[in-house]
Amino acid sequence: MKARQKDRGLPDPGAPWNEVAPGLWMGGHHWRDVSGVSRPAVVGSEFDLVISLFTRPGHGPDPAVEHHVADTPDGPLTAAQIHKVQDLALVAAQAVRDGRSVLVRCNAGYNRSGLVVGQALIELGQEAEAAIGVIRRKRSPWALNNPVFEQYLTTGLGVARLLADLDPLT
Template identity: 55%
Template sequence: MQQTRGQGAPGADSPWNEIVPNLWMGGHFYQDAAGRLPAIVDGEFDVVVSLHHQDGYGPAPHVEHHYARIPDGPLAPDEIAEVSRLAAVTAAAVTAERRVLVRCHFGYNRSGLVVAQALITMGHDTDDAISLIRRRRSEWALHNHLFVAYLGNGLTR
């Protein structure tokens, strides 16, 4: 399976970024001038959607947490269904004005796929959702061209 995580992409310069009100996108790691740092979540968010697991990286026990193991590469039909489900959970929580973080390893591709689909569910068109994510998180967000194609073709089709 082809993985795109880290292929030439620098680490994000913050643990997470707000994409639209109440919706943040991030990773388990970010990077500052001194090097790679852990992005540990405590109770800052009402809902956390994790697409990568790292012991000790939160969230706090009282936080609603959704986890799915999703590769940063081609997705099987059940994985596409899980991405769609998590995007629906994310969109519903944001619409209910809950603070939501969607995160993966670096906060670029898998989290970008879920966040973009959530934005599409909330009424954004595909190109606008992708552009917004790249402006707010990083120009490296959604550099997995396969994920961009999934979004363009519609995850639920």
């Protein structure tokens, strides 16, 4: 099995996206099928709302689909980036409450999407540890392998944002 990123040695996801809670999906831009072939994860009109934390031309969604884009690094975030994650998680949670289907995606669908989906699950009433657990069970055991993002969720994004705002490097 080919690694997603050589520096992390993680396997490619086994599906383009997975439902982690009713109406809330998590995915990426590529995946590897059961025969080991790498496939693009192209979104059409399967979802009512798509939140992209990474984009690649030709990967959708269809123009009629509501699409929020916030290029986000897979590493420590600035206070402004954490605030954007909070906003997107609120948008996702409200859409789920409204009965809409939501896809949150990044490159592989492990970390950045996991951060937004985790916060959306928290907004929907789950505890942070439970949200992390469901993401790993439903998407992949490799989901949220970035320890900084897991800490953001367990500490709380509001606290993480305040602490990031204190950092003179951001």
